[in-house]
Amino acid sequence: MDGYSINKQILMHSTLKEEQLSWAIRFLFAISVFLIVILSSSYHSINQELIYYSERVDHSHEVLDKISEITIDTYVVTYYGRGYLIVGDSSNRRQLTYQAQKLPRRAEELSALVADNSAQVFKVRALTRALADYQSKVLRFVSTPPLAQAQLQRETLIKNGTASTQQIKAILNDMAQIEHKLMNNRVKSRNNYKQQILRFNWVIMGVALAFLLSSFILLERELKRNKLYKFELENKIENLNRSNSELEQFAYVASHDLQEPLRKIRSFTDLLVAKSKSTLSQDASLMLEKIEKSAVRMQLLIDDLLQFSRLIDTSLEVETVDLNEIIDEVKRSLSESIKETATEIRTSVLPVVSGYPSQLIQLFQNLISNSIKYSKEGVAPTIDIFLTEVAGHEIPHTRPHPSTDETPFYCITLRDNGIGFKKEYAEKIFVIFQRLHSQERFQGSGIGLAICRKVISNHNGYILSEGAEGLGAKFYIYLPKENLFTR
């Protein structure tokens, strides 16, 4: 396995893990949000209960206050009643009337306060009746001057008054008892909720802290890993740049230093043949011819290699290229062989893309001349070129390219009616110097499609082929619709 595919595997592995991690983070986040919402809403309802019970406790206090107020009022009435009985003056009488008239209103107030409790409502009715009774008695008592009455009568009056007061007092005591019991319950509930709310506070804080902490740890880890990736990437880019410049140097070496000795081999073989033609044996001339042929072929290979290595040149400027014009240009430069072979080229309207015009001309020239070259004997070649549009993930890659999954691509299909090739060679034909036919049958160095692939990869695209023996070849050129060039 070569270094490239190992790297690829590591990358793929890490992206898989990354994906899992990102899902885990999303999951954690969703759960924490869910929990915090649930806890907060429970907190709110508990708080609501707490407020309710506090209010109820306050209410009970109010009721108790009202009860003691009525008790006091009753005592006050009794006090003035006795004063009037003894002195019989108008001042005491006035006060007595006034105080006694206040009583029903008090009963009404209490009744309004305890309307929510059936036991108290029942009691308050008895109280209202008792108070009304008491009031009417007092009023009757007031209407007769007390000093006119006998001693015995007065004693009875005092006794009666005391009895009425006692009766009212008993009812009020009952009510106070009931209210006390109620209040005790309410205080208990209130204290219970108080404790709960305290617990909830701690729980919410704990959960929030736990998630914050785990998020922090995850983030920290991710950042660390990112840093590592960045470092790795930078390293790889540096290596790539280095090997690129090495390739450029190699191109120079191939162009100059390798061609030099080859030129000498050819020249001196030539010279030898020219000078010593008469003295050479037939075998020797034949061998010299073979040397010459091999040297010529090597020259071709070096030239092609050079052409290929020139595609690494990164100094070219990206231009807006109309592919229709490119095809016209290619047709013009191949016009002779097109005419000779009666080739028909049918083209649909092609898009305008960003790229390097000279390289795109080379691409289509190689493809079309291949179609002409590998045509069936006796059949005029026809080439159809047409356009479709696909998304990145629809491209049948051999390797995954997740970053361009959503990118829209132009797909330019080039289909011919030539000799085609076996399905299993669909990838092999793009490899540099790979050939499917012997030199005798079809001349060439096997660089044309390698150049095509390099050109397309320079344009951030993909080229794939499809073929069947005897049924023609199909080439799919995928070019990104948007400009993906970084400069």
Next chain:
Amino acid sequence: MLNQYILMADDDADDRFLVQAAFEDNKIDQKLLFFEDGEQLLDHLKDDNIKGITRFILLDLNMPKRDGRDVLRTLKADKQLSTIPIIVFSTSKAPDDINSSYKLGANSYVVKPSSYEHLKEVIQKISDFWLNTAMSPR
């Protein structure tokens, strides 16, 4: 009549030999003078003791000491020597080399042929043009 010369500067002995052979095989009757680098060539041209007319110079680009570009620059800057036709004769097909040579004032640029037959043809053509077709500076 003054002697007439064709000059060639090339550090490669084989190339010098092949060019000489090509001239001989083409039966071009001109005196050929060979130099191994630019410095030798310039020394010769600036030597006032040598009388004669230089018809043209075949100049290699990559040479030790003073290379072809250096020679071009020096000759084209010289009032008298700038009239001598200079044919750059190099293995390089690189556009950079070709363009820079013309910019420096080369009169033509010929890539060294890769076979002897071809070389003979090229030498014949060059001679035909520069010796018999084109007018030489007076």
